[in-house]
Amino acid sequence: MSSDTASGRNDVADWWRTSIIDMEPGRIAFRGTEIQDLIGKVSFPEMIWRMTRTDIPTPGQTRLLEAALVAAVDHGPQAPSIATARMAVTCGLPLNNAMASAVNTLGDVHGGAGEQAVELYAHVESYDGPVSAALDAWIAARGKIIPGFGHRFHKPVDPRAPRLLALVEEARQQGACDGCHAAIATAIEAELADRKGTPVPMNIDGATAVIFAELGFAAPLARGIFCLSRSVGILAHAWEQMQQGGRNKGPTPPAYRWTYDGD
Amino acid sequence: MSSDTASGRNDVADWWRTSIIDMEPGRIAFRGTEIQDLIGKVSFPEMIWRMTRTDIPTPGQTRLLEAALVAAVDHGPQAPSIATARMAVTCGLPLNNAMASAVNTLGDVHGGAGEQAVELYAHVESYDGPVSAALDAWIAARGKIIPGFGHRFHKPVDPRAPRLLALVEEARQQGACDGCHAAIATAIEAELADRKGTPVPMNIDGATAVIFAELGFAAPLARGIFCLSRSVGILAHAWEQMQQGGRNKGPTPPAYRWTYDGD
Amino acid sequence: MSSDTASGRNDVADWWRTSIIDMEPGRIAFRGTEIQDLIGKVSFPEMIWRMTRTDIPTPGQTRLLEAALVAAVDHGPQAPSIATARMAVTCGLPLNNAMASAVNTLGDVHGGAGEQAVELYAHVESYDGPVSAALDAWIAARGKIIPGFGHRFHKPVDPRAPRLLALVEEARQQGACDGCHAAIATAIEAELADRKGTPVPMNIDGATAVIFAELGFAAPLARGIFCLSRSVGILAHAWEQMQQGGRNKGPTPPAYRWTYDGD
Amino acid sequence: MSSDTASGRNDVADWWRTSIIDMEPGRIAFRGTEIQDLIGKVSFPEMIWRMTRTDIPTPGQTRLLEAALVAAVDHGPQAPSIATARMAVTCGLPLNNAMASAVNTLGDVHGGAGEQAVELYAHVESYDGPVSAALDAWIAARGKIIPGFGHRFHKPVDPRAPRLLALVEEARQQGACDGCHAAIATAIEAELADRKGTPVPMNIDGATAVIFAELGFAAPLARGIFCLSRSVGILAHAWEQMQQGGRNKGPTPPAYRWTYDGD
Numbered sequence A, B, C, D: 001m002s003s004d005t006a007s008g009r010n011d012v013a014d015w016w017r018t019s020i021i022d023m024e025p026g027r028i029a030f031r032g033t034e035i036q037d038l039i040g041k042v043s044f045p046e047m048i049w050r051m052t053r054t055d056i057p058t059p060g061q062t063r064l065l066e067a068a069l070v071a072a073v074d075h076g077p078q079a080p081s082i083a084t085a086r087m088a089v090t091c092g093l094p095l096n097n098a099m100a101s102a103v104n105t106l107g108d109v110h111g112g113a114g115e116q117a118v119e120l121y122a123h124v125e126s127y128d129g130p131v132s133a134a135l136d137a138w139i140a141a142r143g144k145i146i147p148g149f150g151h152r153f154h155k156p157v158d159p160r161a162p163r164l165l166a167l168v169e170e171a172r173q174q175g176a177c178d179g180c181h182a183a184i185a186t187a188i189e190a191e192l193a194d195r196k197g198t199p200v201p202m203n204i205d206g207a208t209a210v211i212f213a214e215l216g217f218a219a220p221l222a223r224g225i226f227c228l229s230r231s232v233g234i235l236a237h238a239w240e241q242m243q244q245g246g247r248n249k250g251p252t253p254p255a256y257r258w259t260y261d262g263d
Helices: A009-013 A044-052 A059-071 A080-090 A095-104 A112-126 A131-142 A160-173 A180-196 A204-214 A219-244 B009-015 B044-052 B059-071 B080-090 B095-104 B112-126 B131-142 B160-173 B180-196 B204-214 B219-244 C009-015 C044-052 C059-071 C080-090 C095-104 C112-126 C131-142 C160-173 C180-196 C204-214 C219-244 D009-015 D044-052 D059-071 D080-090 D095-104 D112-126 D131-142 D160-173 D180-196 D204-214 D219-244
Strands: A021-024 A027-030 B021-024 B027-030 C021-024 C027-030 D021-024 D027-030
Touching: A044 A059, A044 A219, A044 B044, A044 B059, A044 B219, A059 A160, A059 A204, A059 A219, A059 B044, A080 A095, A080 A219, A080 C080, A095 A219, A095 B095, A095 B219, A095 C095, A095 D095, A112 A131, A112 A180, A112 A204, A112 A219, A131 A180, A160 A180, A160 A204, A180 A204, A204 A219, A219 B044, A219 B095, A219 B219, B027 B044, B044 B059, B044 B219, B059 B160, B059 B204, B059 B219, B080 B095, B080 B219, B080 D080, B095 B219, B095 C095, B095 D095, B112 B131, B112 B180, B112 B204, B112 B219, B131 B180, B160 B180, B160 B204, B180 B204, B204 B219, C044 C059, C044 C219, C044 D044, C044 D059, C044 D219, C059 C160, C059 C204, C059 C219, C059 D044, C080 C095, C080 C219, C095 C219, C095 D095, C095 D219, C112 C131, C112 C180, C112 C204, C112 C219, C131 C180, C160 C180, C160 C204, C180 C204, C204 C219, C219 D044, C219 D095, C219 D219, D027 D044, D044 D059, D044 D219, D059 D160, D059 D204, D059 D219, D080 D095, D080 D219, D095 D219, D112 D131, D112 D180, D112 D204, D112 D219, D131 D180, D160 D180, D160 D204, D180 D204, D204 D219
Parallel strands: none
Antiparallel strands: A021 A027, B021 B027, C021 C027, D021 D027
């Protein structure tokens, strides 16, 4: 990047700054490594790590990240994100636009639960007192919904959570992480079951948040990487819908109209 | 899924149909495989394949798909998709919304080039005549822009293309693909250089389209999978911008206003 | 806008050019009129006209545009656009993001029908032959779906169409338009009824397209202005859903799961 | 809407409820009024009011709402929302998708300022103490950025604010509103000028928030209605860009590359 204050060039070039990518004609480098030294040499999950962070993962770390990416790809056509993608395709949208409308819905309630769970674990970790008191403080500040725990459908167990935690434990034994956030999440799960008198199982957001926290990802990246993962299911369903056809397909069958509850 | 015509249940359940995912409380299966048998066992690229297709890839096929996914993650903050993501963050958007605005822009011109290149290769493959005539027919029907070839910045060579083609050749030698579309793309490149008297290098879209075509992906999935790949760069830049800060950051520095060309 | 090639200022300022808006500190002008001379003086529909065109409408023209804007605001929570907005809100999205996901779905099939109907009228207008032959030529080139005609729900009549056409006729009598495109649309409607042996009523897209064509709007603006109109219903439903509450609300009630049709 | 528990119909129909729109074949009614009695009879701003609220506005109220709608349509191609729309079009997006990507960016920082200003006025109104103390309490709770005041470009005055306030005063004299929130906003402006020793002029968000608060709109609707207004400028610029052409147009001219600040 040449610098020439007299020509006014510098302030324009400086308006957008990045340490992710450097480029000249015929050359592309990501965080200092040429693209041709990455293609065919690093895995896609490792590339995700290198792009969103400044360090390089160990194989054990990559393996954990990959598990989180695989686990969250889809939850079926009644998840609002997937339903949005399928309806969008029937409105004539190409895949990129259908994916955008759908990824957009991965907001505070849907895609944000993982981010909030990472925050919850950090809160419990730094709280001076037992898990029970930490949880009370969290509820007082953030409300009664505990992000990452409980599932309205998967009862008593979300099948993704124990499998992910088993991989975290394996990784811990191999030194890829210290298991501290897994322990916190398990303690929260036990405390919640105790309070409710019934299991409040860790869900996909709670389990992947353990992985993100163990790997040192900042909380917002739990949401961001979930978006990468769920984009796969969104794409798959959008594409399946494109093959099924349909035009302007609404949420419920046409024979069932909505309820008008006005005067 | 129970079926009970008398209760009206069936027509509602049938409104959304999928062969991607089956679910009961405590059970999630993708195309017949339980989620706990996928997590930690299949790679993220293999999961992308399984979700968007009905077959299961060989390791060689997965390796090619992974190369395409790694190659296209980012092209810097002056690509409109990346610029959109960075500006969106300065408007106060969380990562999912910033990603959505950006993925949305991967339209016919940006993200659609790979899809069109797959179509171009299929056109040349099925055309009864030499590449030169096939190209003329394409131009007559679709216009003079040849998708997948030429780059306004990377001259004379887009560094991603030869590396990807080398991997395709490796895969061909190992029987993972037959190299037919790589040959077509190379022939198009030669023909274009011949016509212009200067190299019109295969670009990232042309090279990844070779991989998608070799692997038997339908053309629209070239766009869809590009969206998955570029989402990584979009996320990385959105997150970097979030850390940099800035509020309502426009495209150019504030000191440079736009040109008003009205009366 | 000052011009100073030596400082490199010009090429940056020229990168974004517009004849819509001019600005200096303390001054904003739209197509030559200061903002303070517009606020409280021109109606919102007139402002829409002035922004998207280079001329200024007569009161009769504005009245027609306003009718089209009012007519298309909403078609209920089972329209995919509205359903998307409502689901998005239950995912925790603020109104701007919910609106975006929904407006995004106003694609070729949904929001594009008006644009295509304007093109259809222009095609019939310039076609050298009777409406019947013009229609055949259209079908040969563009397929059997005639944009702007037929409604799967409103049978025999879409109540918006006759009301809009009555206003066009009124406007014609008052000299605000020449009625040429209304005549074309009516002739198409008659021809289609003749062919099918049953009414194929002009729908909202066909009727508003008459207005856009009568007023001289380019076809893509039929889609664009429809987006402005439908944004009102999208906003209204998103806001109502926000007040109703709900979290991650899917398209159908949870008791009705989708149909899995895989192996 | 028929009700038939035996057929399972009711719970499906009840899943989406609204008091905005009722519909049968051939009939559409908004909050109890048939669509044909609205088209050509109520203005577009009145329709916006009727859709987002449950009451019907007086002409004076509609006039104020219309002024707010007209005032905020656009702030030029360097506003991130407008830049996003223009870049999106050069990526090959139709107008609906370009509008969606752009409206999406009207988030907490950009489109949310009006919403926050309505909240600020409500806070000051209900605060037991002088404006100065109310402002201190706001800053303690919400941070030092005062929504609706100050403009980095329009100094010393945002030309839209005094014009809008003059219309509010006019409306107050005619009994369309009580002027209470205008008084609060003016007091905040004076207090801020006093604190900084220089004018911190009310901006477009602060002035339209006065109108929304005077008219009794809930705070989130300040953001929602701003989205309707700004959609006009977004559409106008997207359409202008479509006419200008350009492919994959980035934020700054290609000759100015970004600054790489990595190692």
